[in-house]
Amino acid sequence: MDVLGDVLALARVDASLMATFDARAPWAIELPARRGASFHAVVAGTCWFTAVGAPPRQLTPGDLVLLPAGARHALATDPGLPTRRFDEDLKRRLIQPDGELVLDGPGARTRILCAGYGYAPDAAHPVLSLLPPVLHVATAQPESGPWLRMILDLLAHETHDDAAGSSTAAVRLLDLLLIHVIRAWLDSGGDAVDTSWLRGLRDPVTARALSALHARPGHAWTLDALAATVNVSRATLARRFTREVGQPPLTYLTRWRLHVAAHQLRETTAPVATIAHEVGYTSEYAFNRAFTRAHGQPPGRYRRRTTA
Missing domain, CATH: 1.10.10.60 (Homeodomain-like)
Known part of the structure; x- marks a missing residue:
């Protein structure tokens, strides 16, 4: 029996693609706290990730960050840059007809897939709440990395394709990606989690x-x-x-x-x-x-x- 899949199914964990973020340096955005989890995967270029209580870390292609509780955080080309708050108004002004969020600039390009996970409050079996506030997984890991890279490559393809069923395929891949991210974290240091299933x-x-x-x-x-x-x-x-x-x-x-x-x-x-x-x-x-x-x-x- 797949215990992790069983719990995720009963907790009604649902994925949704929030944006494909395409930016050229210099840029810095602050993403407010949200209900549910936030997820970012760098597919091209680099950026810096900062969150309350965690030191700044540079993300490179293949790096994935999951914030299980949807904590406030920032993404930037440099951690010292002043940030722009990513609210609905900014989102409306930046979003392109194809659904991409674009920040123009003279510098290097960074491309990030951003998604969210939520689960029904009445489905109280804890899932994401058991994970640390920031979960960073790199696809360079020898055991889980190849599988994560494969899913990430497929996800990048589906979000850049207008073929029939591409949006549904992207959401299914996000579901699969969450399972592999949790697996990779458990394999690399999940013993830090409190006693739980x-x-x-x-x-x-x-x-x-x-x-x-x-x-x-x-x-x-x-x-x-x-x-x-x-x-x-x-x-x-x-x-x-x-x-x-x-x-x-x-x-x-x-x-x-x-x-x-x-x-x-x-x-x-x-x-x-x-x-x-x-x-x-x-x-x-x-x-x-x-x-x-x-x-x-x-x-x-x-x-x-x-x-x-």
Whole structure:
């Protein structure tokens, strides 16, 4: 089971291409904070990236920066230049008929793909909030770099092409790029993340247990059965899972079941009793109580509020 993909799907993480930025030096823009994540990928030239709490860093072709919480930041040919605020007025004045944002100047050219990711506030399973404020990944990494460069090249092609389906292809590639960026970060230093399911993906025992729970959330799991599935003792499983994820396996399972149930309530018309059974509850009453504790309201009211 693809745990990362499973969580992203239920959290309704959606990508959108915000702009293709084409600028010639000298230039400097400040991008305000936004709800959701901000993403930049340099495809030509260089620029400097600055954000609160992080030292300036130079980005070169193939560098990708993800700001999971959409923090305010700046891009410039030189970190000392005064910035222009990138607001709706500036965007309207700069945008070209083909959708590109262009800054003219006498100097070297830089081309950046800018995108955003958001997820529904009622889909509360944390995804992007577990990542650091600034996540910088370079496609020069030997393990993940070739795949990232391949996706980035395709994305640059689709955003510069007016062929049928190009906009849809670009959004799909952004979805894929997010997964590969998180993978690359986990491979290169994701141990800095706090205890969570995301950190658990880095530990082979915990990752296998997470995969089993996500593949069959409605199964009547016990600690013994889960330990046997991942081929370790129950003591080893309990210790490693709790150390990495921050909670015991069956506690995590309960929370995940209720996230799955919330998704089903939002996205389907299945009866509450059917959903309760699918996520492992033999009693609709027990499901209603557990769901109300987790979401602050019973399933029926939650469905009406989130689908209105």
